[in-house]
Amino acid sequence: MQKSTLTRLPRHIGIIPDGNRRWAQSHSKEKHEGYVYGIDPGFDLYELCIKEGIKEITFYGFTQDNTKRPAIQTKAFQEACVHAVMKLAHRDANLLVVGNTQSPLFPKELLPYANQKVCFGKGLIQINFLVNYSWNWDLMHSLANAPRAKSDLLTHLASSSVSRMDLIIRWGGRRRLSGFLPIQSVYADFYVLDEFWPDFKSDHFYQALDWYQQQDVTLGG
Amino acid sequence: MQKSTLTRLPRHIGIIPDGNRRWAQSHSKEKHEGYVYGIDPGFDLYELCIKEGIKEITFYGFTQDNTKRPAIQTKAFQEACVHAVMKLAHRDANLLVVGNTQSPLFPKELLPYANQKVCFGKGLIQINFLVNYSWNWDLMHSLANAPRAKSDLLTHLASSSVSRMDLIIRWGGRRRLSGFLPIQSVYADFYVLDEFWPDFKSDHFYQALDWYQQQDVTLGG
Numbered sequence: 001m002q003k004s005t006l007t008r009l010p011r012h013i014g015i016i017p018d019g020n021r022r023w024a025q026s027h028s029k030e031k032h033e034g035y036v037y038g039i040d041p042g043f044d045l046y047e048l049c050i051k052e053g054i055k056e057i058t059f060y061g062f063t064q065d066n067t068k069r070p071a072i073q074t075k076a077f078q079e080a081c082v083h084a085v086m087k088l089a090h091r092d093a094n095l096l097v098v099g100n101t102q103s104p105l106f107p108k109e110l111l112p113y114a115n116q117k118v119c120f121g122k123g124l125i126q127i128n129f130l131v132n133y134s135w136n137w138d139l140m141h142s143l144a145n146a147p148r149a150k151s152d153l154l155t156h157l158a159s160s161s162v163s164r165m166d167l168i169i170r171w172g173g174r175r176r177l178s179g180f181l182p183i184q185s186v187y188a189d190f191y192v193l194d195e196f197w198p199d200f201k202s203d204h205f206y207q208a209l210d211w212y213q214q215q216d217v218t219l220g221g
Numbered sequence: 222m223q224k225s226t227l228t229r230l231p232r233h234i235g236i237i238p239d240g241n242r243r244w245a246q247s248h249s250k251e252k253h254e255g256y257v258y259g260i261d262p263g264f265d266l267y268e269l270c271i272k273e274g275i276k277e278i279t280f281y282g283f284t285q286d287n288t289k290r291p292a293i294q295t296k297a298f299q300e301a302c303v304h305a306v307m308k309l310a311h312r313d314a315n316l317l318v319v320g321n322t323q324s325p326l327f328p329k330e331l332l333p334y335a336n337q338k339v340c341f342g343k344g345l346i347q348i349n350f351l352v353n354y355s356w357n358w359d360l361m362h363s364l365a366n367a368p369r370a371k372s373d374l375l376t377h378l379a380s381s382s383v384s385r386m387d388l389i390i391r392w393g394g395r396r397r398l399s400g401f402l403p404i405q406s407v408y409a410d411f412y413v414l415d416e417f418w419p420d421f422k423s424d425h426f427y428q429a430l431d432w433y434q435q436q437d438v439t440l441g442g
Contacts, residue, residue, distance in 0.1 A: 065441030135407050136374075139360075143367055143374045153357075153364045175411045178441050182403040186356050190396045190411065220286030220399050 010166035019172025019196030041200030064134035092121035099132035135179035231387035240393025240417030262421030313342035
């Protein structure tokens with residue numbers, strides 16, 4: 001697909017990069033070995049988003065739910081998230097890491113990027129990265145911090161700097177949000193690919209954009 | 222499909238009955254004329270759910286977003302909701318209507334059923350009906366009413382009596398939640414049918430149950 005055929009672009013895309021463990025198993029590897037293969041696809045997608053003029057991407061790194069998995073898996077996805085950020089530091093993006101830093105499961109290496117926007121290079125795109133995130137934690141933050149006035153709930157979410165998502169793309173075939181930013185996803189269009197995330201191809205991205213163009217945006221109206 | 226082949230049933234199913242206006246247009250009717258054709262399918266589905274042992278269903282009636290539509294449409298879907306409840310009163314279900322009653326757009330006829338469970342007949346199934354609902358209103362209710370302690374957010378939602386949904390089925394082809402119970406939907410599996418809601422067939426229900434059986438339930442873990 002050529003860029004010229006895309007007339008209606010999402011401003012903000014959410015990414016659920018699922019299927020790393022199933023991909024590993026299908027390649028005769030241990031489950032935890034899959035996560036490291038999920039780093040490069042993120043950068044392929046980052047390049048495509050800049051090329052097509054997407055303004056904001058949110059990656060679902062890992063959740064507090066995910067850390068109930070075996071320790072070897074938890075260590076592997078924590079390390080993959082750290083490596084991804086270290087690699088992004090050499091690119092051109094504004095980064096915001098959103099997650100519960102009050103837990104030993106939050107990687108210490110990412111504390112400098114947590115809950116504040118950090119600019120790398122030319123800052124060509126806004127990238128949000130959910131690390132040790134939990135939908136419940138996100139909402140509780142609001143309850144604990146918001147004045148009891150209307151309209152303050154949303155501005156006091158832990159994720160309040162993350163804008164409403166237009167399109168969510170999920171790899172790995174599951175048709176569910178799995179707690180991905182429940183407030184920012186209320187009006188999002190949801191596109192699911194059966195392929196596992198480490199098998200990312202640019203065609204997946206264009207399939208999703210092509211489908212998105214055919215949707216209407218009503219924001220519930 | 223026979224009941225005996227269903228080994229893994231959702232306890233609670235959410236229903237987004239979309240496509241009434243598009244159905245009307247495709248039948249040479251005015252858009253607002255579609256809603257009345259959405260009542261009987263709800264009862265067909267109710268019968269099937271009782272037959273298969275589903276414990277709870279939540280129907281997305283209309284939202285505060287929806288009431289921004291032309292007045293003739295708003296009147297039509299308000300009336301359809303009232304008729305649906307009057308008809309259900311002769312069946313066997315526990316009914317809970319959830320919605321913002323502090324607005325003239327909430328149908329007065331449904332005030333006796335609002336925000337409290339009412340038992341009709343043998344009460345064979347729990348039916349929740351969202352009427353003049355808004356995700357924002359639902360969450361704000363919590364902010365205004367919850368003590369500032371952890372874990373109180375969810376018990377103070379306006380929809381706090383509605384349990385977590387296992388499966389959401391949407392008719393009309395749109396792949397989005399449109400603000401449907403953002404907290405109860407965080408882990409729900411999401412099945413979309415292209416057919417418009419007034420064209421409901423029992424096969425749609427069994428397609429969704431068949432697909433649901435092939436999913437795993439991880440609750441994010």
